[in-house]
Amino acid sequence: MDTKQHIFKDKQAVAEAFAQYLAEQIAYSESYSIALSGGSTPKILFDHLAKEYKTLIDWSKVKLFWGDERCVPPNDEQSNYRMTKEHLLDYIDIPMSNIFRVRGEDDPNLEKERYAQVLEREISASNNIPQFDLIILGMGEDGHTASIFPHQMELLEDSNWTAVAQHPESEQKRITLTGPIINNAKKICFLATGASKAEKIDAIFKGSSDSQNYPATHINPTNGELHWWIDEAAAGEIVI
8 A cells, every 4th residue: 555644843833734744635636635634633624724815716616515423402512513603604714505514403314324325426436436535534543534434444445425423431422534435545545643642543555454443544545546644653662
């Protein structure tokens, strides 16, 4: 697997460098589909995009989706959509018709089907699967990504593009993209920062046997590019 590593001093530097990279990708495209992630680093990214790229990016050609969402209303403090709205969407000129949120307030089993239909309608297919231009992913301290947790590894192979996942501790239900549609993307970009991620990242990069138990290990694009954007704390012993 050809993995590109981008290592910066801290999470702010990661966010700023990735924002520039993202702006360049969008500039060279007529239309650009992105699946967003929740988390602390994306929050910093969104703040930076809202401040520095409000007019530098032509947001009218960007389509925004979500890689996963908690099954809560859009105004709930746990909502990934709410975080994106408060830190990015409220500040940029993007048509509402280009924003495709997961309806976390609806019945999860019905919503996963509806969202899959949205993806099929709005995103061009490759390999008979919708192909995102770019997917932003985070990684939890347990090695999960999107809302694919270690106890639900089957979602990495699920032939459906969306699934209902469940947090292993809180048992909160979530809607998540599955492995096949994630791995079908043109570009997959992990944003992972902080020393708490170093052990898992080291294991993934070294291909240790334990890493096979981490969903993030199995993100391996079919024909696309895999990028890890990390800070020095998360890089740990990786040679910089």
